[in-house]
Amino acid sequence: MIVSKKAYYLDLGKTGTSYVEDVIDRASASEFFSPKGERHRGFARRPSDRALRNMLIITSIRNPYSWYASHFTYGRKTNGRVWRTLVQQGFSDPQPDQIEPFLTAILADRLELPKRNHNNPEQAAWRNFPENLGMMTLQYVLLLDPKFLLRRRRSVADIKAWYRDNWFAPERKNLIMFGQKNLTQETVELVRENSEYFDLKPNYLEILSKIENEQADAELHKVQGIKSYKSYFSDTARFLVEHYERLLFEQFDFTFEEI
Incomplete structure (x- = not known):
C-alpha cells in the first residue's frame, strides 16, 4: 500500500507491487507511506471515504493463471503465508510439479483462510464472499x-454489481486498474498521464524514459530456460482458475497462452 495526499495504491500481492512502488518512488517528489507489515492490506491505514473521493486510486492486476502460479511456486520455495496456512489446514502437496491440488485446496476447498479468528477482517470477509468465486x-x-x-x-x-459500479465503471475516473499486459509500460503511462497526483520531480520524464530503457535491456538479457507456468496446469487446473475468477476473465482478455 502506498498513501500520499493525492494517490492511494492498493498493492495486491503477486501483481508486481514492489516494481510499481519503485517506479512511483523514483519519479515522485512526494513522500509515500508504505509501513512495514502493512503491505497488501488495504484496510490498514485506509484513508477516509471522503478523502478517497479526491484521490487517485490505483491497483495493479495480473493474469489470474500467473497470479495463482506465482503463489504456488513462491509458496513451495519460501513457505509463504498462503502456503503455510494451507499446510496448517492439512494440505499436502502430492504432485510437486502440478498446481491442481493447490488450486483445489485454495478455491474449491477454501482452506486458505481458516475461519477461527472472527476478529480478523479478511477472514470475516471471506466468510461473506460467494463460495464459487476466487481469492x-x-x-x-x-x-x-x-x-x-x-x-x-x-x-x-x-x-458482479460491485465491480461494475467500482473498478469497471467508466465514470469512475479516479479508479484505475493497470498492468494487464505490460507492467512497465502501463506503470510509466499511468504516472505520465496522471502527473498531477504524484507531485513529480522536475526531471520525471527523463526518469521514466530511463526506466523504460532499463526494462528493454532486461528483456534482451532475460535468462532462458526458466520453467514456464504453463507446464504446471492440467485441464482441470485451468478450469478452476477460469471458473472461480470468471468476473476478471469477463472484463479482461486474459489468455492461457500469454503466461
Whole structure:
C-alpha cells in the first residue's frame, strides 16, 4: 500500500507491487507511506471515504493463471503465508510439479483462510464472499471496500454489481486498474498521464524514459530456460482458475497462452 495526499495504491500481492512502488518512488517528489507489515492490506491505514473521493486510486492486476502460479511456486520455495496456512489446514502437496491440488485446496476447498479468528477482517470477509468465486476477485473488493464484505453475506450478483459500479465503471475516473499486459509500460503511462497526483520531480520524464530503457535491456538479457507456468496446469487446473475468477476473465482478455 502506498498513501500520499493525492494517490492511494492498493498493492495486491503477486501483481508486481514492489516494481510499481519503485517506479512511483523514483519519479515522485512526494513522500509515500508504505509501513512495514502493512503491505497488501488495504484496510490498514485506509484513508477516509471522503478523502478517497479526491484521490487517485490505483491497483495493479495480473493474469489470474500467473497470479495463482506465482503463489504456488513462491509458496513451495519460501513457505509463504498462503502456503503455510494451507499446510496448517492439512494440505499436502502430492504432485510437486502440478498446481491442481493447490488450486483445489485454495478455491474449491477454501482452506486458505481458516475461519477461527472472527476478529480478523479478511477472514470475516471471506466468510461473506460467494463460495464459487476466487481469492483474487475477493482481494480487490477487500482492498478497496472492506466494509462491503463485512456487512453481510454476498451473492455472485452482488459482487458482479460491485465491480461494475467500482473498478469497471467508466465514470469512475479516479479508479484505475493497470498492468494487464505490460507492467512497465502501463506503470510509466499511468504516472505520465496522471502527473498531477504524484507531485513529480522536475526531471520525471527523463526518469521514466530511463526506466523504460532499463526494462528493454532486461528483456534482451532475460535468462532462458526458466520453467514456464504453463507446464504446471492440467485441464482441470485451468478450469478452476477460469471458473472461480470468471468476473476478471469477463472484463479482461486474459489468455492461457500469454503466461
